[in-house]
Amino acid sequence: MGSLSNDDMGFQTPFYRPTKIVDHGKRLLPQALDKLAAEDPEHIIGIIANPGTMPNLTFTSLTSSQMANAVxxxxxxxxxxVDKDPYETIAFIGLQDFRYWTITLAAMNTGHPLLLTSPRNAIVNNVSLLNAANCNRVLYSGGGSPLEAHVKKLQSIISGLHIHEVPGLEQMIAVKSGxxxxxxxxxxxKKDTVVLLHTSGSTGHPKPIRITNAFLSRMDLDILAPLPSRTMLAGLTLSRRKRLNYLGAPLFHLSGLSLKLNSITSVPxxxxxxFGAHGDELKTHLGELxxxxxxxxxxxxSTASWIEQNLPDTLLWQCYGSTENQAPLMLIAPKGHRNCIYFHPTLGPDFERLSSxxxxxxxxxxRHSDPKFEWNHPVFEVYxxxxxxxxxxxxxxxxxxxxxxxxxxxxxxxxxxIMSSGAKVNSLHIEVKLSDHxxxxxxxxxxxxxxxxxMLLEAKQADIGKEELLASVWSAIEEANLLVPAHARVLKQLIVVASVEKPLARSVKGTLVRKLSLKLYELKIQHAYEGFWSN
Incomplete structure (x- = not known):
């Protein structure tokens, strides 16, 4: 291992690592919320942008006492x-607002396993998930929106499916409840199934995954991991109380950003x-990250380089994880290597070389040999x-x-x-190179x-033709071709362009689903090869 100083690691910010451990890994979410609401009722749980307030965004905040009342x-x-079966599985498909949190905790309170399925799933995928979960009741928000049409379509397909629109957040907060x-x-x-999540669908149809309280407790246990000298844990331990973290959904017009963020956790x-499209104009807003x-x-x-060059005091880290196993214990990689993942040296995964x-x-x-650390890989709660x-x-x-x-x-x-010759091609070598074109x-x-x-290409602009697109991107493909062996290079005659009417298949995370996308264009790809060989 290389010799590292604290300066090399880039740890200039004194992140808080508690030394007093109180019930970590044994706290239940509904009780944790009630305790927080009693001790700090004005604590802000979250802030969300109000719809229709572009370009001058306004925000709604939710305090711990408001959320506790809503739950x-x-x-x-x-x-x-749902008074007939106290353990009936229910589902929720909703608008992106705080009702996801309140319904999740309310389902835990009442003993109903809650299937959280994405409104971005294809109808056939959500039908499959509901059937696999033996779920005959769907709650939804967004009356009058396409989301309601999605839910009603499910009802028309699944016999006996009950659908219910949930109350508005304002009502949940305003009506005082004991x-x-x-x-x-x-x-x-700990063994109660509280939530059913599902796989992303990046390798096929999404499948339900039963989540227990024991599985959820993994997020509360990083603090118990032994910390190697001169290292810092990556993960929830980086979050600070009463500091703002931007999570997940996009802020579509970031030039209207008026909140001072302290961290950003999101997909590339x-x-x-x-940082790539608006970094320079937003630099003054990003300095406190x-x-x-x-x-x-x-x-x-290119995005990672911009962050390291323009935000030198900000820790950048790559997270690896899965729905089935959450994120394994990771540490912050040294400065200059933040595109790498630093797995915990003793509690991390194993690696098996494919060949010599x-x-x-x-x-x-x-499974870890020491029962004290059996929590580390919660996948064994799922399987x-x-x-x-x-x-x-x-x-x-x-x-x-x-x-x-x-x-x-x-x-x-x-x-x-694997090509017909037996030669292997790693598709990501070229795909990642072109990802920010x-x-x-x-x-x-x-x-x-x-x-x-x-190569199958999908254009950002709907009105660009194949020849124009190919003329614009071919030089970038040629550059990428130079990075791979000759057998892995993309031929110009074998370029297929996706149509607007048939977009490439994507998972709920927004990542491309390779097998399903290539299946959509199977005939066009076949015709491209036939044309190539006939010429």
């Missing part, structure tokens, strides 16, 4: 609505919109019959001398294309069982 109100509402009793201890409640295309976390797929090098000559390693999660879990992701060691303990996400096993919304390499590789 109590919704708990009593749910009990009256405390809804939730008196279970952690030991009594959001970071690209903030403590840390920036990117997850979902690798952050483009390969630079690629498959990540493997195994208790397993002792080993392989998510199908490939990594390689950092190539810089002295930093081989760092890992770079390389690809998924199903990103590897201003004219491209997405691109995918194809060539499985073929002698040559082609």
């Amino acid at each position: 109590n109100f919704t708990s009593y509402w749910l009990r009256e609505l 405390l809804y009793p939730y008196n279970k201890t952690f030991e009594e409640a 295309f959001i970071h690209q919109a903030i 403590d840390h920036i976390c990117s997850f979902g797929e690798p952050l483009s090098q 000559t390969s630079e690629l390693y498959e990540i493997v999660f195994r 208790p019959h397993l002792d080993e879990w392989r998510p199908g992701d490939l990594f390689r060691k950092c190539q810089d001398q002295g930093f081989e303990y760092l890992w770079e996400f390389h690809s998924r096993i199903d990103d590897i294309i 201003p004219l491209l919304k997405g691109c995918l390499i194809f060539g499985e069982a073929r002698t040559d590789c082609g």
